[in-house]
Amino acid sequence: MILLTFRDLVYRKVRFVVVTLLGAVVFALLFVMTGLVNQFNLEPFDTVGVIGADAWVVPEGISGPFTAMSAGPIEAVDLVAAETKAPAVASRSSLVVDDKADEVILIGHEVGGLGSPDTVEGRAAETSGELVADRSADLEIGEEVTLGGTPFTVVGETENTTLLAGIPVVFVTLPDAQELVFRTDQVISAVLVDGEVDSIPPGAKVMTADEVAEDVLEPLDGAIASIDLVRVLLWIVAGIIIGAVVYLSALDRQRDFAVLKAVGASNSSLLGSLAIQAVLVAFFAVALAAVLQIFLASMFPLEVRVPPRAFWQLPTLAVVVALAAGVAGMRKVLRSDPSEAFSGAGA
Amino acid sequence: MTVGPLTVTDLVVEFVHDGYAIRPLDGLSFQARAGELVVLLGPSGCGKTTLLSCLGGILTPTSGTIRLGDLDVTAMKGGKLDEYRREEIGFVFQAFNLIPSLNARENIAVPLILTGRDRKESFARADALLEQVGLSERGHHRPSKLSGGQQQRVAVARGLGHDPPLLLADEPTANLDHIQAEAIIRLLQGLRDDGRMIVVSTHDARLVPIADRIVHMVPPDQHEERPTRDVTFAAGESIFEQGEPADLIYVVKSGEVDVIRILADGGEEQLNRLGPDQYFGELGPFLGFPRSASVRAHTDVVLTAYSPRVFREKVLHKH
Numbered sequence: 001m002i003l004l005t006f007r008d009l010v011y012r013k014v015r016f017v018v019v020t021l022l023g024a025v026v027f028a029l030l031f032v033m034t035g036l037v038n039q040f041n042l043e044p045f046d047t048v049g050v051i052g053a054d055a056w057v058v059p060e061g062i063s064g065p066f067t068a069m070s071a072g073p074i075e076a077v078d079l080v081a082a083e084t085k086a087p088a089v090a091s092r093s094s095l096v097v098d099d100k101a102d103e104v105i106l107i108g109h110e111v112g113g114l115g116s117p118d119t120v121e122g123r124a125a126e127t128s129g130e131l132v133a134d135r136s137a138d139l140e141i142g143e144e145v146t147l148g149g150t151p152f153t154v155v156g157e158t159e160n161t162t163l164l165a166g167i168p169v170v171f172v173t174l175p176d177a178q179e180l181v182f183r184t185d186q187v188i189s190a191v192l193v194d195g196e197v198d199s200i201p202p203g204a205k206v207m208t209a210d211e212v213a214e215d216v217l218e219p220l221d222g223a224i225a226s227i228d229l230v231r232v233l234l235w236i237v238a239g240i241i242i243g244a245v246v247y248l249s250a251l252d253r254q255r256d257f258a259v260l261k262a263v264g265a266s267n268s269s270l271l272g273s274l275a276i277q278a279v280l281v282a283f284f285a286v287a288l289a290a291v292l293q294i295f296l297a298s299m300f301p302l303e304v305r306v307p308p309r310a311f312w313q314l315p316t317l318a319v320v321v322a323l324a325a326g327v328a329g330m331r332k333v334l335r336s337d338p339s340e341a342f343s344g345a346g347a
Numbered sequence: 348m349t350v351g352p353l354t355v356t357d358l359v360v361e362f363v364h365d366g367y368a369i370r371p372l373d374g375l376s377f378q379a380r381a382g383e384l385v386v387l388l389g390p391s392g393c394g395k396t397t398l399l400s401c402l403g404g405i406l407t408p409t410s411g412t413i414r415l416g417d418l419d420v421t422a423m424k425g426g427k428l429d430e431y432r433r434e435e436i437g438f439v440f441q442a443f444n445l446i447p448s449l450n451a452r453e454n455i456a457v458p459l460i461l462t463g464r465d466r467k468e469s470f471a472r473a474d475a476l477l478e479q480v481g482l483s484e485r486g487h488h489r490p491s492k493l494s495g496g497q498q499q500r501v502a503v504a505r506g507l508g509h510d511p512p513l514l515l516a517d518e519p520t521a522n523l524d525h526i527q528a529e530a531i532i533r534l535l536q537g538l539r540d541d542g543r544m545i546v547v548s549t550h551d552a553r554l555v556p557i558a559d560r561i562v563h564m565v566p567p568d569q570h571e572e573r574p575t576r577d578v579t580f581a582a583g584e585s586i587f588e589q590g591e592p593a594d595l596i597y598v599v600k601s602g603e604v605d606v607i608r609i610l611a612d613g614g615e616e617q618l619n620r621l622g623p624d625q626y627f628g629e630l631g632p633f634l635g636f637p638r639s640a641s642v643r644a645h646t647d648v649v650l651t652a653y654s655p656r657v658f659r660e661k662v663l664h665k666h
Contacts, residue, residue: 007453263458341444
């Protein structure tokens, strides 16, 4: 059965190479779409994790510190009962580099305190006019930039600190952030807490780090649902491609199957040959796609983080889809009549 | 490899096509023994391949019996028929039907592997058979690289893969020139001499001299010359019936006849009504086909009945 399958693949190699390439492109897009959705889902948790607080105390009535204007008095810090706490500012802002403005998420933190990021290069902001940015902002340490109309110098870089589908987060000292956002040092966005929160001031609420992250995901619901729909469509396309080639193969080999049935071969052995073909096409296409997705992902403006589980889930699903798509071809085999072996003239 | 006698008794195969029934086999009977080469002789469309399909357990006849030794082939179903084909029957098809993606050696071995035989043994058997048919050197060539005769020899070798006692060959020389055909005929002779029963369907007269038994699929006397004569039929009387062997051609002298197609459900469909100087029933005798319709006298009729040769000379050429 394996020999029959392998020889047929070699005999019709051009068709199978073309189909495998087509399938690989579709599967590579599926990898990329999966990676995008995964990135959207992980991004807020990573960023909130870098900020480091277990909980955020914010004014009641807002959805979250990154999705609504959050503002409260600096005195709120004293009214929050917790072992480790720190004021913070969170807001959107505009970063201008070489006259080109890009949207960023601004975080203001106490120097060396909660909210101060771990950098992968350089150091955290320690004095006024210093800024740390996510790598995706593509800034060099020492580079002069303008944030909200104020000049800053880049002193460090973080990674995996983006929000809302790839908007880079920049970190500055709390006073700089207060000045940029509120024009006063008496207002903050939230109180960051590490550990348990024992009490909070009236008119405030506690959001866990996960709740903050989930809140950031909500604006992306529509985008994620759209990508999921594209994924479903891509699976259908993959199924059609594999199903078509299996069906064509069954049509081409109808006489062969009739002959083999006539000499006593069972349906199951012939079905197996066709099923293996479908599985092999799917397998090779996915293997090629696993490489191709690296090149495709590099072309995307957003980070594409393909989850490791996708590298076994996608091939498994591809095999299932291939077998399902091959049903029409397999029915052709089941229905092939051994008496067809007698029909037709020879070469 | 021994086999009991092959006994075919009153075999009928009826198909329904476009609403009417056709009987490629109608009450066929014959016997054959091991070591015999049986030639099924007849023109295209006379039911040779249908008979081979029945003998090979591929087609279930409408009625009648086929026995091979102790086996009642016509009583077998499903898995039993698969087993019968695997164990007792070797097929050689007119169209060679080698699998194009496999080389000659694999074409012989793969059917054996697919029917559960050991892979190594299957290839050893393929090598032995290729040597037997004189193609040892061509084992690694695909069918497209083999001549028609070589392909047919590979097909014969494939048919012999599991050493079947009965080999069924459908027009094995039909697509071959005389040199290639001779090689196949010699091969079949050799296989017959080994004690195998071989049933060959053909319209190739070259096979007749080596046959131990000839089964005429069309009665051999049907084209015998008969004197031209006038015949009369009363209104409603049958002149001939659909499915009967065709021998004579009729010209209406007086009266009218109805040409009727008998449908599969027993109903009738009138195709034509013919009167004086019109003729009918010419295609069957010319082509060797059975009657494709029934003809009945609509009124009292007088017909002139011709043999095909006389009809061609005296009636067709005159027109």
